[in-house]
Amino acid sequence: MNQPILDTVTAETTPRAQGFAMPAEFAPHDACWMLWPQRPDTWRYGAKPAQQAFAEVACAIAESETVFVGVNDDQYENARNQLPAHIRVVELSSNDAWMRDMGPTFLTHPDGRLAMVDWVFNAWGGLKGGLYFPWDKDKRIRTKIAEMLGIPRFEAPVVLEGGAIHVDGEGTLLTTEECLLNPNRNPGMSRDEMEQVLGDTLGIDKVIWLPRGCHLDETDGHVDNLCCFVAPGQVALTWCDDDADPQAAISREALAVLEAATDARGRPLTVHKLPQPGPLYIAEDEASGLDRLNSSHPRQPGDRMAGSYVNFYIGNSVVVMPFLDPAHDEAAWGILQGLFPDKQVVGVPAREILLGGGNIHCITQQQPKAPRA
Template identity: 50%
Template sequence: MDMDGTPSLHGYYMPAEWEPHSQCWIGWPERPDNWRNNAVPGQSVFAKVASAISKFEPVTVCASAAQWEKARSQLPENVRVLEMSMNDSWFRDTGPTFVIGRSTSFSCPAEPKVAGIDWTFNSWGGIDDGCYPDWSLDLLVARKILEIEKLPRFPQSMILEGGSIHVDGEGTCLTTEECLLNKNRNPDLTREQIEDQLKAYLGVRKIIWLPRGLYGDDDTNGHIDNMCCFVKPGVVLLSWTDDEMDPQYERAVEALSVLCNTTDAKGRKLEVIKLHVPGPLYMTEEEAAGVSQDDAKPRLAGTRLAASYVNFYIANGAIIAPQFGDQKWDNEAVFVLSKAFPYHEVVRIEGAREIALAGGNIHCITQQQPRFPHSIVNHDGIGADNIAKT
């Protein structure tokens, strides 16, 4: 059911990711020109992610007709597996951005309380700058998901990927100029016009613009979900490095300056928690040799991986955290995340390097569907019904 007008006009807004979910959506990787060794190692890690999340909330994995049986055989029985065609499996960016209704906005008890925004997608930059030249199947993913769930759809002509935004659920949105103001997305829109669209569709009142994303995140032109995210209202995690010779250092200091000199939509000064990046990590000759040189952006040996511990998924009562095989920083990340989310169990996903090799990580491959009605969420970022379980 397509909706006229904007989500805000209908009383919808995008909730914070720590608010309760009804399920998580994940695609299934297969294209050999992005996932090495015919995506076999990547599929193994996707299965780990789906299995881990399924212990805390329902999970639906979508796989092509050619891959459905393989996905079904690798996933636990409690994970639903649906057949769906796609160009690649980055559901954060191609799936719908779910929004929920404010309880006071619904006059009819039967009116849907959850809906989805179907942004326009152009493969992170279009024909000239994108990651692959044909994204026609990806353009249908959000619509298919919303039809499966029988949820209202807000079509949006603006090009935007879900990984380029983070919200606190209280009126504030985080993003980067490097991505949203890039001329390979919406060259005819000004910064003010993009802000207006974000406010109208996400129900936010203030946009905090970081200049750039993570160093090396060229595929997405600096998505925010590799660089910075909210922990709770007024608190953010920032990808950091102590190495002043690392190109990421300049970006991190630049972002820290912005974050320390702004307030959120409610006038709060932001607390910044530094989360050190791994490595640096680079694609090996063996890893690059396993990727077919076909239609997708080349994967070259020696390329620095856009690896970040900020790229995690918040499940109902758990943090599903990437681990890159860098023991020092893997352990430090788990410690920091445990302190930041004291009522969540931090679940390590070993081998997340495989997802980074293809250009993203756990947050990039997942899309949460919020639950309505929401339970009361305290400022530790977890619903009261989940606190009792931890």
């Protein structure tokens, strides 16, 4: 059903005022959206190793729901031949492949309608610490998907990436001050002002602010690499026991906030700790094969990567998690399988994705199933 595209939002026309809200990731999906990697200053060796990793993620999710992969025209034939026929390849140009952040945040309505939020995107900081320039193609992705699906698109007045937020579908949102209140995103904006925008746009009632994201996360502290909802009242948190590792203090700090918090319905939170992989560092051979451009984030041998098992995707019948460290993969898999007993937890080798700066949650975006009218 085609619906009008909404380009301006007033107090009376906010998504919340119209009855829309963002559902939890663990709610039912109609589809998952991804993008195809090809950027030569992000992905080594012409992105061929990354393309293989992305294809494995797409195939794992496609066991659970329809998967759309957006591809630049010059990579369309390559992607179509690498991906199985049941994965839908569509021409959707981008500057890079992080669909969680440049793609839409979907909303649902109790009457069965679907809509999306079009946040302002500035490549994780714009000209003050952003990861590349330009990002003109990325900014058009949400508009294009809205046109493809024939759904309303609400333009939001703040810079925000999808990886910066996680919701429980019952009125609670997780985020970090490091990201959403960063001067390179929304300078001068207060917590109260941001909470008002989040409430009006996503239909949430309470924001739980964690101070920081994972150590050296180049997204300026996206919450989806540190902590996420796995069910109402339950969160997974990346954990480090080594006091000499800067991540240990970040995780303890987050735990203190979470244990003192209640959700929008007044429930205390149960925190499930996921061990941190590594620490993981870029090897000499992994830093080779990249184009070196002044307009993009440098990736050097010895740089620490912000690896995290929390960066997984919750599908209808599967949970797709990154395998990053043989010393911890099995333990992390076991914890997640215990948290999702009704789903199959699938581990995908994901170091190539991490080398680009993110992981499985970062390259995916769920399209929720709208409730029946």
